[in-house]
Amino acid sequence: MTERTLQQLKTAETEKISHLDYFNIGISVDCVILGYDEKELKVLLIKSDMQEFSGLYSLLGDFIKPDEDLEAASYRVLKERTGLDDVFLEQVKAFGNITRHPSGRVITIAYYSLIDVRNHKLQLDLNELHWHPVNEIKKLAFDHKQILDTCLGRLRQQVMEHPVIFNLLPEKFSLRELQKLYQAILGVELDRRNFRKKISIKDWLLDIDEMEVNVPHRPGKLYTLKKQYRNKAAKNVVLQMA
Amino acid sequence: MTERTLQQLKTAETEKISHLDYFNIGISVDCVILGYDEKELKVLLIKSDMQEFSGLYSLLGDFIKPDEDLEAASYRVLKERTGLDDVFLEQVKAFGNITRHPSGRVITIAYYSLIDVRNHKLQLDLNELHWHPVNEIKKLAFDHKQILDTCLGRLRQQVMEHPVIFNLLPEKFSLRELQKLYQAILGVELDRRNFRKKISIKDWLLDIDEMEVNVPHRPGKLYTLKKQYRNKAAKNVVLQMA
DNA sequence: TCAAAAGTGTTGACTTTACACCCATGA
DNA sequence: TCATGGGTGTAAAGTCAACACTTTTGA
Secondary structure, eight states: OOHHHHHHOBOHHHHHHHTGGGOSSEEEEEEEEEEEOSSOEEEEEEEOOBGGGTTOEEOEEEEOOTTOOHHHHHHHHHHHHHSOOSOEEEEEEEEOOTTSSTTSOEEEEEEEEEOOGGGOOOOTTGGGEEEEEGGGOOOOSTTHHHHHHHHHHHHHHHHTTSTTGGGGSOSSEEHHHHHHHHHHHHTSOOOHHHHHHHHHHHTOEEEEEEEOOSOSSOOOEEEEEOGGGOOSSOOOOOOOOO | OOHHHHHHOBOHHHHHHHTGGGOSSEEEEEEEEEEEOSSOEEEEEEEOOBGGGTTOEEOEEEEOOTTOOHHHHHHHHHHHHHSOOSOEEEEEEEEOOTTSSTTSOEEEEEEEEEOOGGGOOOOTTGGGEEEEEGGGOOOOSTTHHHHHHHHHHHHHHHHTTSTTGGGGSOSSBOHHHHHHHHHHHHTSOOOHHHHHHHHHHHTOEEEEEEEOOSOSSSOOEEEEEOGGGOOSSOOOOOOOOO
């Protein structure tokens, strides 16, 4: 870390003063913004600007404005950081340990978001904002590692029940790309034939009669998610016993 | 409603003044406290003391204190209302619509709790606090109907994966009681033989070599949940694709 | 002609469902 | 003796997992 960077850091004390309006209890949203780059699941992180967490990365978040819905605050964070506003976003849970924020009492509401990394040609280099492979993350500022893990757990839970994973892919994709993405999220190897069978039973995909181009092997068919499944809000899962 | 009751009601305005400390954004917890009385799943509700919701019932909740964990606040509400403190409690999600509370901006974090109704011989008659069959609830104060429905959905989701349902039963129970409880929660009829098979595979239960007494039919064996499953905190569900 | 992945079915193991009879108890 | 639920097994259907060969393309 350079001298210059050190001087720019806020302390918990200075942040507390600048956000004084919020402190009895402050409320924020934190977004686990996930993307996929053909190999790995990645999360968008920013270098923490708090001295207490110097050198660590943190999730993207902000305080909620008094006249702003929870979802609106999350969408605002997303829009500010990625330029995207038509994205999948789902609340996971609230985190509220007394000591989780060094500036004072801050309860945060965690969201996870799935975006197609090809859609944002944005200012990633600003603000030390970067994609990080989720599997390589050991430690984050605040309790953000715990938040990340909780959100990844929720994603794994949703992924076979609901067609949410497609938010991470471009509009047209091959079954190979889709399978690799499932494998990246679930952390398992899947049998190719069984995978294709399972997906075809779900009847989520539309065969658009196009083929891959510029692949160094036999091109596969391209598919797209059927329109009726392209909602950006998740539904509640209801499992049945019998 | 009597004249006397009307006079006691707070208005949003008076509540706003008395809770002024909390308002930029107020944060509360709301508890969906569920019990089971051998026939139905019931939820503990209190008659709303806000004029805006006069005649309606609401969940039990309170504002979070600045030095209090989210879970601690929920446990406090439970303890105050039921006298119980060793109960199952799990966070579901936060609700934060701008207009959800007439006194101002209040974000609430919803918990659901499972208790054995036989354990609390408490002051139910005070404060118009009563058990209500969940299936008969049409409308509640605030957005509490939505919160209730969301919590019930979460309960249904958890119930076959994790041994949480036993928190609603006395320590010793028969398989019939257990089956009826599953049916009440899931809203389905289950085949008795298949149910017993499925439960026995899970290996959650200990045969304590006692029989039901005072039943008007052949007494069934009594079981108890094995000690290793008797934790009061739920675990995250992780579903696997293959 | 090689490397890489596409495309495609079958079998056996396991899981789930549907279903019926006799037994023990209290009223 | 009747009503109620206890206790128990099997067969058929459905689902899931394992597995291999031929084809198409680009290098």
